[in-house]
Amino acid sequence: MSTFTAREADWRNGAIVYQVLVDRFAPPDAGVDKTELYPPPKRLRRWDERPTRGPYLPELRLWRHEIDFWGGDLASLRGRLDHVQQLGADVLYLNPIHLAFTNHKYDALDHRALSPEFGTRDDVIALADELHRRGLRLVLDGVFNHMGRQAPIFRAAEADPQSPWRDWFHFGPQYPGGTRSWWLAENLPELNLENPAVREHLFNGPDSVVRRFLRDGADGWRLDVAVDLGYAFLHELTQAAHDEKPGALVVGEIANYPSAWFPAVDAVMNFPLREIILRLAAGRLEAPTAQRMIERLVGDAGIEPLLKSWLMLDNHDTPRLATVLPAEPRRRLAQALQFTLPGAPNLYYGSELGMTGGDDPAMRAPMRWDLVRDDNRALQWTRQLVALRRAHRALRIGEFRPLTTTRLLGFERHTDRVRDTVLVLANPGDEAVNETVLVANSSLMNAKRLLNLLEPDRPPLVMNAALLDVSLPPQGLLLLAPETDPPGGYSAYKRVP
Incomplete structure (x- = not known):
């Protein structure tokens, strides 16, 4: 089996990931009264209301907007899967669904239990079954660095220094609130992962949280604040997931430079590449610099884990x-790069519709x-x-090779078949650029046409002895494939071939 055939057989490579906050994605059945699931001080809002920032509640050690709910659940989500499938997603990623006090669920009360606002474990199994029937995968959000203070x-x-749970946490007068908490957020006391019993409960044990949900039908885990778990414990977790379900995905929320985090995780959320794209598209990073950064990142991290990493x-x-x-x-330029650079594009619910939203909680508005x-x-x-990504194999599983340019960002995605080749050129600047580009692909034939994938009706371009003359307007894009x-x-x- 060739390298590219093996990559193509692995669902994790180049997958299109659709992210959902269950509470905010699909309105609940109008005939179901859910008010009892949101006792005060929680509030159940109307679907047409927008989230707004609220005051800090010192008695709960959290913010008012963290306990405003919109009532979405797993049943209502299942009723809207047509949209996810028709959009062309391969993976549905859910923000945390375990039992927790807040709407965002990053403050687990019990990692094994499901939040009743969302449903039951049977609803998780039913969702996984339905996704698999449609040819999609399910990835859950694992919050294993900390829990909620109300756990x-x-x-x-x-309450009791002799409690069997005492050494599951870090207590001491040196910590605000009396316990070590994630980024000093007193509602999020950190777990003592150095305690083997904690790791046994979360991922190492045969009936651990990671293993049980994989047996329930989940296909992988996205790990919240994975960088806080460290290399060694991430490696243990990833091995446990693979032992339970070979081919499972473990992707870490790691904003650091990614190269040293493999194989502790299969993939990362590629924050560095995201930052390069956004700065480039905003005109705050010049194309030649961005190109050197991307080339270095791909070279250091390696193409294999980057193909699995979420962009x-x-x-x-x-x-x-x-x-x-x-x-x-x-x-549009930023999105085109998201779908053509190595990785798995991660779409946040509603952004495919042009939904707007600023800082927390505005970006978490209902769908x-x-x-x-x-x-x-x-x-x-x-x-x-x-559609372009699904039609062109190289965009999903291909190698990355930079084009030789002066003012443009340019790269090539290629496989073992020349017909898969896609050339990508972008002009992030405010002035039109006319430039001659070197395309270092020996299999691309001289004087033969390159078709415009974004605008098929435009005249094709022709290379002359590996040199390509291009003209791009400000924020212009070219995606080319050999005829x-x-x-x-x-x-x-x-x-x-």
Whole structure:
């Protein structure tokens, strides 16, 4: 089996990931009264209300907006899977669904239990079954660095120094609130992962949290604040996941330079590449510098883990893309790079519709189903990018090779078949660029046409002895592929695979 055939057989490589906050994705059944699931001080809001920042509640050690809910659940999510599938996603990624006090669920009360607002373990199994029937995979969010302050085991440990749970946490007067908490957030006491019993419970044990949910049908884990778990414990967790389900995905939320984090995890959320793309698209990073950065990152990290790594432009922790890049040409340029650079594009629910939203909690607004229309330009563009990626093998599993340029960003995605080749050129600047580019691919035939994938009706370009003359307007894009089967029956590619 060739390298590329093996990559293609691995669902994790180049997958399109769709991210959902269950509470905010699909409105609950109107005939079901859910108010009892949100006792005060929690509030159940109307679907058309926008989240706004609230005051700090010292008695709970959290913010008012962390306990405002919109009522989405796993059953309502299952009813909207047509949208996810028709968009072309391969993976559904859910933010935490385990039992927790807040709406975001990053403050687990019990990692094994499901939050009743979302449903039951049977609902998880039913969702996984339905996704698999549709040819999709399910990835869950694992929050294994900390728990919520209201977790029963933490309260028992806090109240009694002789509690069997005492050494599951770090207590001491040197810590604000009396316990070591993640980034000093007193509602998030950190777990003592150095205690083998904690790791046994979370991932090492045969009935651990990681293993049980994989047996329930999940296909992988996205690990919250994975960098805080460290290399050794991440390696243990990843091995446990692979032992339970060979081919499972473990992707870490690691904003650091990624190269040294493999194979402790299979993949990372590629924050460095995201930052390069956004700065480039905003005009804050010059194309030649961005190209050198990308080339170094791919070289240092290696193509294999990067193909599995999630490349997001926005998510539940960042302002939405349409807010960060309000100008459509710049936003489109960023999205085109997201779908053509090595990685697994991660789409945050609603951003495919052009939803806006600034800092927390504005970026976590309920899904705008009224924007799911065929005349929505943002949705049209996302669908076009998804279709191109699905049609061109190199964009999913291909190698990366930079083009030799002066003012443009340019690269090539290629496989063992020349017909898969895609050339990508972008002009992030404010002036038109006319440039001659060197394409260092010996299998691309001289004087043969390169077709415009984004605008098929535009005249093709022709290379002359590996040199390509291109003209790009400000924020212009070119995606080119060789015409290997031209009309007339003669192909210069007849003996080149």
